[in-house]
Amino acid sequence: MNHQQQASLKSQTAEKILTGDRATGQLHLGHFIGSLQQRVALQHRYQQTILVADMQGLTDNGHHPRRVADNILNVVADYLAVGIDPLKTRICLQSAIPALAELTMYYANLVTVARLQRNPTVKHEIEGKGFGASIPAGFLTYPISQAADITAFKATLVPVGDDQLPMLEQTNEIVRKLNQIVGEDILVECRPLLSEMPRLPAPDGKSKMSKSLGNCIYLDSDDRAIARAVKSMYTDPNHLRIEDPGCVEGNVVFTYLDAFHPDSAYVSELKQQYQAGGLGDGTTKQILTDCLQTLVAPIHERRAEYMADKAQLVALLKQGSEQAQEEADAVLGEIKRAFGLKLF
Amino acid sequence: MNHQQQASLKSQTAEKILTGDRATGQLHLGHFIGSLQQRVALQHRYQQTILVADMQGLTDNGHHPRRVADNILNVVADYLAVGIDPLKTRICLQSAIPALAELTMYYANLVTVARLQRNPTVKHEIEGKGFGASIPAGFLTYPISQAADITAFKATLVPVGDDQLPMLEQTNEIVRKLNQIVGEDILVECRPLLSEMPRLPAPDGKSKMSKSLGNCIYLDSDDRAIARAVKSMYTDPNHLRIEDPGCVEGNVVFTYLDAFHPDSAYVSELKQQYQAGGLGDGTTKQILTDCLQTLVAPIHERRAEYMADKAQLVALLKQGSEQAQEEADAVLGEIKRAFGLKLF
Numbered sequence: 001m002n003h004q005q006q007a008s009l010k011s012q013t014a015e016k017i018l019t020g021d022r023a024t025g026q027l028h029l030g031h032f033i034g035s036l037q038q039r040v041a042l043q044h045r046y047q048q049t050i051l052v053a054d055m056q057g058l059t060d061n062g063h064h065p066r067r068v069a070d071n072i073l074n075v076v077a078d079y080l081a082v083g084i085d086p087l088k089t090r091i092c093l094q095s096a097i098p099a100l101a102e103l104t105m106y107y108a109n110l111v112t113v114a115r116l117q118r119n120p121t122v123k124h125e126i127e128g129k130g131f132g133a134s135i136p137a138g139f140l141t142y143p144i145s146q147a148a149d150i151t152a153f154k155a156t157l158v159p160v161g162d163d164q165l166p167m168l169e170q171t172n173e174i175v176r177k178l179n180q181i182v183g184e185d186i187l188v189e190c191r192p193l194l195s196e197m198p199r200l201p202a203p204d205g206k207s208k209m210s211k212s213l214g215n216c217i218y219l220d221s222d223d224r225a226i227a228r229a230v231k232s233m234y235t236d237p238n239h240l241r242i243e244d245p246g247c248v249e250g251n252v253v254f255t256y257l258d259a260f261h262p263d264s265a266y267v268s269e270l271k272q273q274y275q276a277g278g279l280g281d282g283t284t285k286q287i288l289t290d291c292l293q294t295l296v297a298p299i300h301e302r303r304a305e306y307m308a309d310k311a312q313l314v315a316l317l318k319q320g321s322e323q324a325q326e327e328a329d330a331v332l333g334e335i336k337r338a339f340g341l342k343l344f
Numbered sequence: 345m346n347h348q349q350q351a352s353l354k355s356q357t358a359e360k361i362l363t364g365d366r367a368t369g370q371l372h373l374g375h376f377i378g379s380l381q382q383r384v385a386l387q388h389r390y391q392q393t394i395l396v397a398d399m400q401g402l403t404d405n406g407h408h409p410r411r412v413a414d415n416i417l418n419v420v421a422d423y424l425a426v427g428i429d430p431l432k433t434r435i436c437l438q439s440a441i442p443a444l445a446e447l448t449m450y451y452a453n454l455v456t457v458a459r460l461q462r463n464p465t466v467k468h469e470i471e472g473k474g475f476g477a478s479i480p481a482g483f484l485t486y487p488i489s490q491a492a493d494i495t496a497f498k499a500t501l502v503p504v505g506d507d508q509l510p511m512l513e514q515t516n517e518i519v520r521k522l523n524q525i526v527g528e529d530i531l532v533e534c535r536p537l538l539s540e541m542p543r544l545p546a547p548d549g550k551s552k553m554s555k556s557l558g559n560c561i562y563l564d565s566d567d568r569a570i571a572r573a574v575k576s577m578y579t580d581p582n583h584l585r586i587e588d589p590g591c592v593e594g595n596v597v598f599t600y601l602d603a604f605h606p607d608s609a610y611v612s613e614l615k616q617q618y619q620a621g622g623l624g625d626g627t628t629k630q631i632l633t634d635c636l637q638t639l640v641a642p643i644h645e646r647r648a649e650y651m652a653d654k655a656q657l658v659a660l661l662k663q664g665s666e667q668a669q670e671e672a673d674a675v676l677g678e679i680k681r682a683f684g685l686k687l688f
Contacts, residue, residue: 054685055449062453063525069684095685098442105399105445105489108482109406113457116481137460137485138452144481145449181407318688340413341398341439344662 017042017193018155020051020094023071024061027078028216029292030200030209033259035159036082038195042159043088049153049324050084052076052317055094055101056145059138060129076313078219081303086316094149096321099328103148106335108141110177111170116140121166147171151187152328159193168192182338186331200259205234205252220303223293230256230289235281242280253284261291361386361537362499364395364438367415368405371422372560373636374544374553377603379503380426382539386503387432393497393668394428396420396661399438399445400489403482404473420657422563425647430660438493440665443672447492450679452485454521455514460484465510491515495531496672503537512536526682530675544603549578549596564647567637574600574633579625586624597628605635 019039021027027036042048052075057068072093079091094100116122122143126135138145143166150158150171158168168190175187199208202215209216217229233253239246248254248271257267270287273279306313336342363383365371371380386392396419401412416437423435438444460466466487470479482489487510494502494515502512512534519531543552546559553560561573577597583590592598592615601611614631617623650657680686 058450058453058683060453063521065525065683065685072685072687093687095446095680096688098446101445101449102439102442104449105482106402108485109402109404109480111481112478113481113484114477114479133458134456135458136453137455137457137488138449140457141452141481141485177407181409314687321688336439339402339409341409341416343416343437343658344440344665 015046015157016153016155017046017048017157017159018051018150018153018190019048019159020053020149021075022057023052023054023068023075024057025071026074026218026220028209028218029260029296030216031078032082032219033197033200034161034195036079036084038159038193039089040083042193043085046157048089049155050079050089050091051094051149051324052091053094053149056142059136059142059145060131062136062138072317073307073310073313076317077303077306080306080313081219081299086320090320090323091317092320092324093317096318097152097325097328099325099332100145100148100152102332103152103328103335104141104145106339107144107147107174107178110174110181111141111144113140115170115173116143119143119166119170121163124163143167143170144174147174150190151175152331153324154188154331155190156188157193158190159195161195161199162192165192178335182335184338186334186338197259201252201255203229203233203252205250217292217296219296220300221296222300223297226292226296227289230285230292233285233288235284239274239281243277245277246274246279246281248274253281253288256288257284257291260295261288359390359501360497360499361390361392361501361503362395362494362497362534363392363503364397364493365419366401367396367398367412367419368401369415370418370562370564372553372562373600373604373640374560375422376426376563377541377544378505378539380423380428382503383433384427386537387429390501392433393499394423394433394435395438395493395668396435397438397493400486403480403486403489404475406480406482416661417651417654417657420661421647421650424650424657425563425643430664434664434667435661436664436668437661440662441496441669441672443669443676444489444492444496446676447496447672447679448485448489450683451488451491451518451522454518454525455485455488457484459514459517460487463487463510463514465507468507487511487514488518491518494534495519496675497668498532498675499534500532501537502534503539505539505543506536509536522679526679528682530678530682541603545596545599547573547577547596549594561636561640563640564644565640566644567641570636570640571633574629574636577629577632579628583625587621589621590618590623590625592618597625597632600632601628601635604639605632 019035021031039048039050052072054068054072058065061067076091084091122140146167147170160168172189175189178187179185202209204215207215217226235251235253236247254271257270261267270279270284274284333342363379365375383392383394396416398412398416402409405411420435428435466484490511491514504512516533519533522531523529546553548559551559561570579595579597580591598615601614605611614623614628618628677686
């Protein structure tokens with residue numbers, strides 16, 4: 001498909017995509033397989049906005065704003081390095097779009113505290129973060145802010161994992177409530193675009209890959225770091241001798257091969273050999289190491305180039321954010337008009 | 345004191361005042377005696393900002409935005425009619441100042457949900473409003489938004505009733521926390537300026553004067569409405585015959601005479617007569633009616649003139665809001681810089 005055909009395809013669909021990442025760390029292979037790859041594909045077919053969610057990052061880093069601030073350009077460089085094209089995808093910074101904060105304030109009056117406390121995603125995250133009784137108000141209410149992000153761009157499709165579905169339900173509740181109050185369809189409901197890829201486990205096979213657990217393979221990991229991570233991977237603890245039959249279920253090396261190796265027939269063959277006996281973990285790990293190094297090396301390299309010109313990243317983010325503010329401000333303006341608050 | 349002297353006095357003091365009203369109804373005599381009169385006096389000595397708090401009004405009117413919107417210009421006309429001078433006092437509209445919403449978002453990460461739930465003012469109001477389990481998130485968090493209002497203008501003095509002191513405590517907690525996080529004194533703590541005037545009771549003597557209870561004498565009540573309200577006032581239920589001694593404590597007519605009659609010696613004399621016996625409620629009520637009509641009539645008249653030129657009110661509010669946004673945006677900018685979020 002050439003560029004013209006792509007453009008025509010894009011204008012045919014009214015679907016708009018909103019997606020993004022908390023700017024709380026560099027992106028890793030879990031992001032790559034779970035969402036970045038998909039975004040690269042989607043940008044040819046849809047109007048896509050990617051939000052660098054620094055405000056959301058602050059909701060559980062309120063006392064450590066630098067942890068968020070220092071990662072904004074990292075995330076933008078990650079995007080560009082994996083092939084997100086700023087000419088096709090709008091990349092913008094949440095904190096640079098005041099209309100998102102304003103929408104959040106309006107929506108907060110339409111959602112009860114009890115409803116937020118029942119939100120399964122938030123509940124689960126609150127437990128995971130060990131806030132105890134000290135939940136920041138900004139954290140409890142971040143589903144409202146997320147509804148602002150989604151509705152500000154009239155997004156109709158939101159790529160999510162199924163653990164995030166309650167967030168979209170919350171958004172659509174706000175959409176319906178607001179439209180009902182004003183008696184017109186200012187806001188648009190969204191649908192999830194579920195990722196087909198199950199969550200990538202961490203090398204230990206137990207936890208999910210997580211910046212905070214320090215068990216990630218990042219998009220800018222170098223060859224040595226990748227080799228080290230693969231070497232530490234959980235395989236089959238009963239597979240003691242090479243000639244023994246091994247188990248591929250729960251074997252992280254095979255999970256990663258399934259996710260990242262370009263030749264699935266070859267991976268199937270390896271699995272058969274491994275299950276039959278005669279294929280050692282050293283060999284499978286070497287194959288995975290080669291595969292990941294081949295994948296990550298060019299990303300790593302492009303990423304370094306982008307990071308060498310931070311002014312360019314800032315300029316890109318500024319342009320995207322200005323466009324985004326214009327669009328979000330239009331939605332805000334419609335709400336204010338309908339509320340009778342647009343006096344000037 | 346002439347204008348030049350006033351200007352010089354104002355520039356000598358660094359004190360800044362922030363005050364305001366929810367735009368949920370016209371202002372009444374309770375506002376006049378409790379705060380408006382004071383503001384008219386304060387504007388000569390301090391830099392004063394008055395916020396028409398439409399966003400705060402929405403926190404318990406989320407489903408009825410017109411109740412708020414329709415009162416914005418009413419409130420501005422009330423201000424001007426009682427003598428608030430837009431050349432001396434900046435009058436601005438909360439919803440027209442995006443930086444306030446942005447500050448609220450940052451501050452929300454520094455306040456726990458438990459802390460908000462413990463706030464005595466909010467607790468009391470939640471009970472009073474009968475929200476039950478359905479407290480809007482915006483209502484629970486409005487002390488954070490109020491902290492944004494106060495700190496955005498670096499207000500040092502906030503005129504409040506003592507029931508509002510917990511709100512200023514909450515604000516100062518945020519101020520200290522934020523300054524500590526960034527390691528510099530960006531925000532300024534505020535002090536209460538307690539009103540000397542006790543809360544004016546409603547004509548029935550039981551409830552406080554309240555828009556929602558419909559027992560107010562408004563600043564644009566006409567002579568008939570004032571006469572009717574005074575006639576309904578609670579006096580001394582045991583004072584059956586004129587010649588009987590009457591009680592002035594809890595007698596709403598005397599409470600109002602104390603508050604509004606310009607001649608306190610005369611009111612003292614009336615009280616003595618009333619207590620001794622020989623002064624009828626009809627007479628005291630006529631004296632109060634005359635007094636309130638004399639006070640309100642010119643306000644009523646000026647108010648009608650202002651309301652006849654709504655474009656002028658809008659222009660005034662726009663100008664004040666633009667100045668306010670500039671000032672609030674500077675504070676926001678300082679915070680974003682210190683957080684490392686001011687990339688462009």
